[in-house]
Amino acid sequence: MSVRVRFAPSPTGYLHVGGLRTALYNFLFARRHGGKCILRIEDTDRTRLVENAQANLIESLSWAGIEFDESPEIGGEFGPYIQSERFDLYKEYGNKLIESGAAYLAFDTAEELAAMREQQQKAGTDPKYDRNAMRNQFTLGEEETKSLIEAGSPYVVRMTVPTNGEIRFSDIIRGEVVVAGKDIDDQILIKSDGFPTYHLANVIDDHFMGITHVIRGEEWLPSTPKHALLYDAFGWERPQFAHLPLLLNKDKSKLSKRQGSVAVEDFSERGYFKEAFVNFIALLGWNPTSDREIFSIDELIETFSLEKVNKGGAVFDTQKLDWVNAQYLRSLEGQDLAERLLPTLEKSGITGFSLDYIEKVILLMRERIEILPDLLVFADYMFQKPQSYDAAYVLKHWKDTTLELIRPLIDVFSNIADWSHETLHDETMRYCEMKGIKLKDVIHPLRLMITGKSAGAGMFETMAVLGKDECLERFDLYINK
């Protein structure tokens, strides 16, 4: 049987990094086994729909390079891939459960349920739907139930969870999990608006879409017994379950917005490389080995296995992401990098520079920054003349005698025809030797005039990239300011 997995997000906003990792693992697993990866949109909660959320989700997923074999957009033989378009299927199979006794109708209002819970809390018992005391098929009887339906009373469909015995299922990551039937609530399967809850829709879809492995976050572990029960009630084979460890905040709670960015789009917008981000995310909760940190997507596919996924949650600490990103920054092709940076430059109003020039600047600075857009801050002077001069740097390196030391050097520069960093270096050295001074003594004043900053790339390389005219203009600008 060939592997079929799915990523099933709700269209309620942006793609969460935890969601990305789940999607990624599904994708890697499918590719690893030559199977299919499916995208299904779970929009059964009509009250939480968010405009454009689906498009947003798909954009983030595609940015990360996660491709689906079947999805709402691509289609496929098991569609539709949007749950709201499968309404009739849930209704039909919900009815089958009612017929077989695996589910029942309940007429309780929100107030009645609230009262029940309040009472339970007072009594110190666990909050759980009381099948024998509430208004449902069992307590009301056939007649009354029928007349209520005919009268148009709103109702929900609940799962008839066995009150004795235990439910067990196996999880690829966690092994055997056992829960007592009495501890499981009579889950609502169909809401009063007729839409199924996650539990029902998910099981029905996974079955009819031929899903072989359910790979999802650990937050679903507590409801998995209910799902197992549903598969059994339908007489369907259960898929393999794999519950991924959670991604955590620094305080170890489930990763949330409160403590930093969790939207994938935030990271793409900040300029992280997709390769680096995916690389980083993939290694949060799974490691093929421990002597390597950098993996291409193909290498991830080659080595991925669910058996090696960890059980414990992983803190989402982006310090290492910055390092991973820097590794990519230093290994990607210069031209590729220039093309990637171009849109960012344009957005910042930096135009009129050739791709070739941008590439040279990147190559010059790539070992000094971790994220490509940082170039605009770190090396702003490569795109405009210095707007200001670092005061402390001036104080330290521009003495009363500096000007008379520098002027003749500028004359030397003016006469250089081959404006390469080698020539600039050699000529400057010769000048220093002639004057009996150290290279240091002129390098800092030069840097000051050219960049205005104390930190930057090699001085002569920088000057070479900027070009002769630009450098001479900057000398003038500083001296005459």
Add this chain to the structure above:
RNA sequence: GGUCCCAUCGACUAACGGUUAGGUCACCAGCCUUUCACGCUGGCAGUAGGGGUUCGAAUCCCCUUGGGAUCACCA
């Protein structure tokens, strides 16, 4: 609180009963040096605690502790 899951350096993790418990990030120091970086070398730092099982336990079992998830007509 009930149920379930989990537990190796600050963080990510490796070690399928036998290692001086390894690597990476971060941090610190030194080297390199033309500033800042990169790089190189070294350092700091961990098996939550207690019982078993075993010749031998980070690893298997039990208890304790700690953390987390979940208990909705949300997914």
